[in-house]
Amino acid sequence: MTNVINLECHKLHDFVDGELRDDDAERFREHLASCEACAAEMPRLLELISACDESALASSAAEGAPPPIDSPARRGAMRPRSRRAGYAAAIISVAAGAALVLVWGRDPATQVSAFANMPAHRTIEVRLSYADAATHRPYEVSRGQIVREDVPFAQMEQLKRAGNWHGLAVASLLYGDRSGAARYLESAGRSGPVNTDRAALEILDGSEAALERALALLDAVLTTNPDNTAARWNRALGLARLDLPLAAAREFDRVAAAGEPGWSAEAALRANDLRAGVAPRRSAWEATDAAGTHWIAGDGPIVPPTDAPRGWLRHLYYDAVRAADSRARVEALLPLARQLDALYGGDALTRYARGVAAADFRVRAPLAAAFRDVALGRSTLDDKATEALAARMRTAGAMDLWMGIRSYTRTIGRHLGDYRTLADATGDPWFAVLAEHQEARSEIDAGNHLAGERLLFHAADSAARHGLDYQRSLIELDISKLYLLLRRLPEAEQHAREVLSEAQAAREWRIEQLAIYQLAETRRFRYSSAVARAYLTEALERERDPVPCDANRYVHQSLANLAMMELDIATARREVAAAPRCGEPLNVLAALTWADLYRFDGTQAEARAIRQQLAALRAASRDVGQLALADHVEGRLVIEFDRTAGQALLRRAIAAVAGRTDDASTKARAYSFSILALDAGRAGEYDAVLALLAEELGGSPPDRCVVGVANEDERAIVVVRGPDGATTGAYTHARSSPHIAASSLIPAALVRRLDGCAEVAVLARPPLTGAARLLPGPIAWSYRLRGSAGPHPVRPGHRLVVSDADPPAYLGLPRLFPHTGVSDAVVMRGSAATPARVVSAMRDASVIEFHTHGFVNRGLSDASFLALTPEPDGRYALTAADVQASELRGAPLVILAACQAAAGAPFLDENVGLPLAFMRAGAAAVLASPTAVNDADADAFFGAVRARIAKGASPAVAVRDERMLRVAAKSSDWFLDVVVYQ
DSSP states (O other): OOOOOOGGGGHHHHHHOOOOOOOOOHHHHHHHHTOOHHHHHHHHHHHHHHHHHHHHHHHHHHHHHOOTTTTTTTSSSSOOTTTTTHHHHHHHHIIISSSSOOTTTGGGOOOTTTTTTOOBBSSSSSSSGGGGGGGGOOOOTTTTTEEEEEEOOOHHHHHHHHHOOOHHHHHHHHHOOOHHHHHHHHHSSSOOOHHHHOOOOOHHOOHHHHHHHHHHHHHHHHHHOTTTTHHHHHHHHHHTTOOHHHHHHHHHHHHTTTTTHHHHHHHHHHHHHHHHHHHHHHHHHHHHHHHHHHHTTTOOOOOOOOOHHHHHHHHHHHHHHHOSSSHHHHTTTHHHHHHHHHHHSSSHHHHHHHHTTTSOOOHHHHHHHHHHHHTTTTTTOOHHHHHHHHHHHTTTTOOOHHHHHHTTTOGGGGHHHHHHHHHOOOOOOHHHHHHHHHHHHHHHHOOOOOHHHHHHHHHHHHHHHTTTTTHHHHHHHHHHHHHHHHTTTTHHHHHHHHHHHHHHHTTTHHHHHHHHHHHHHHHTTTOHHHHHHHHHHHHHHSSSSSOHHHHHHHHHHHHHHHHHHOOHHHHHHHHHSSSSSSTTTHHHHHHHHHHHHHHHOOHHHHHHHHHHHHHHHTTHHHHHHHHHHHHHHHHHHTTTTTTHHHHHHHHHHHHHHOOOSSSSHHHHHHHHHHHHHHHHHHHTTTTHHHHHHHHHHHHOOSSSSEEEEEEEEEEEEEEEEEETTTTEEEOOOOSSOOOGGGTTTHHHHHHHHTTSSSSEEHHHETTTTTTTSOOOTTTTTEESSSSSOOOOOOOOEEEEEEEEEOOOGGGGOOOOOOOOTTTTTEEGGGGGOHHHHHHHHHTTOOOEEEESEEEOOOOOSSOOEOOOOTTTSSOOOOOOHHHTOEEEEETTTEEEETTTTTTTOOOOOOOHHHHHHHHHHTEEEEEOOSOOOHHHHHHHHHHHHHHHHHTOOOOHHHHHHHHHHHHHHOOOOGGGOEEEEE
């Protein structure tokens, strides 16, 4: 039958160019399904446009032209598009559903599979789980060509008409239409095969966020079906793209072992290639380390291996000179010293060897031998033995040995002044940088985090200036660790990534390993479980065989912790059991995991074993915070079967740490209040829940119009006291995920109990404190941070504005818009906006506004901070500690128009920093946002709220009214996240 060309056919070119409106395009898709003329014209048109497009791309590349209009760099910036610019969109539009041409008159019963005539080679690396497309085909692509496979349009239309969304998604993916594939997969359900192919699509995307989503999907598939080789294959590809080659090789090994035709052989080749890619770096480092061990031991020729990592080589050289027990042995190291001096410049290493060679070895040799035993791990020194040996070295004048033993026993910080003097005397920048590094560590250990940060950056600059890349990498790792402590997690990850990249280039295998452990830790703190598991797997694969006990323990305990975070009880139990003790009592992290596991499926025998281990832990520690944590863990365990005894242990933990602010004490107190509140909620003691939440804040709850919330793992308690003073609540303990949106936490029935409340006070435990949208928009509500019965009155008057600060350039912060509307204010900006000057100016203000950059810092006491202009000593941050130590005599309204000033974090032990600090210093109310503040809109929104308060509205009502006005106007919605603290 001949299909007559009609007027619709004239729309073919517009359809291919993507220029039809959505409704017209849909009608044209229906036309394509039955039009032979369009079906015949389509391939010719696509080939013509493809050839023109490739020619244009080649011409642009040759002439250095900007990217095509439809490239990722410029997509969406201009319209309408030319036909050539719309080529990529045309392909997508065609494959997405309807240049899915069904030849007129063909009997559907005779249709063959859309995948029956696939090319002999596949053009994508991923594996697809859809049965008709799962057969192995060798991977092969041509350079410079668009990667897609021609899937028959007619068969794709059959899949669509049959509602076979999974098959249609795979066909679209093979054709090159990834956006269409994604849409169809959304309609295909959530089965293992569908999720495996969804992960495949994410891997093809290749962005970091997409790879994280892919790993999460694949981990879930493999938890249900560990033998799913398609999921294993795709997980291997995802790991490889995250630069985790050995973890990826391990996954390919499992595919290879499955014996599948084609796939297993290719998997074996890929695994070998991945290992071969890292082998030169690993071999170079291990050969250098092995040679250095012989040099330190005093045997073997002193010939550095080819491609030795120069940082580790220099470290080994110093130890070899220190350990040398004769002049001849030192002089044998001189060629190596000259080689290193040639690499680094100067003659510091040669001078060092010559100086030691001139020593009296009748005195030095025994001390060198003692150092050698420590360096080689043949002996360990307690504090008393360390000090005795160091004293002998000082008496003998062997101060290089004194410096070396201080380094190995990690006691430089106790003798920092002496160490720095000796380091400067050597004239060797290696030791000068090491002294700077240790000074920064000492500040951090003392809790002076910002001073430590400044010193770390200074030490890193010194190392870079002298070409000491090895030292700089170690300093950068400590910067990452500091940022992890301060909960500046993106920055912590950024520094660890940079270290990993630089270590790979320098063949510093051990630093690579340290960076990978650090990346695992940052991802664990970011609750990115799938990627954290991937890093931990890679780290374990990189360890020497046999794996050191402490590394094995750390990895399995971390994996158990990740599993508990996801409420994956079976995996958590398996990982805790796999973690070796290494001859030590159960540590608090492991004991806490065991106690949580008991709540799900534990036995009394396990409870007795945990309590015995906790007794051993108490016997081995004198630290008040650690002892309180042990009490907390035992109370957490015991309360499940002996409520009275459990409550007593938790109360003992709280009492023991009263007034203490160290990390362990803070956790012991917070965790104990969390368990007590949840226990009261489980018992239906709703008034007690409110009393406990207020007690943790240091007060008592309001008599009416109050909400109390707490959640942890699978449990949550919500309590509401309405306008009549009656209290009710809802307790849940069966959540399958610990993650919950604040906006859906409070049941609608309980929200209705608040009808008639002019304002609502919220008592919320971390991590819910500071969460936006906890209650619906029409309700005026605020977080209570004092636990008191009512808020302080707000009396706007003397206004202080801090804006246009100049934080340090190394923070990389963009400039903000200049703040306006300050005719009635005292303004501190630019060089005047230093922390000390701002604190002084805040004292008598009745309104304080910050239009600055904000950071989240959930380390210990100073939680979040504002980036201001540096003081002469470099201090730039206005911290919670600074604020809390001040006196706000004007009982001010504080507006923190800074990003993340109220940001919460998924931790149970930390409250919001700056808002709480301002309240404790005397503020009447604080306005802040846990998310980004729109720089362009901030002035208008906060100015309008301030004006409402000046006219007599309470802060909660003012924010509610201004928010609802803007909602009605359908403007941007960032202001929906602004919260009030009173």
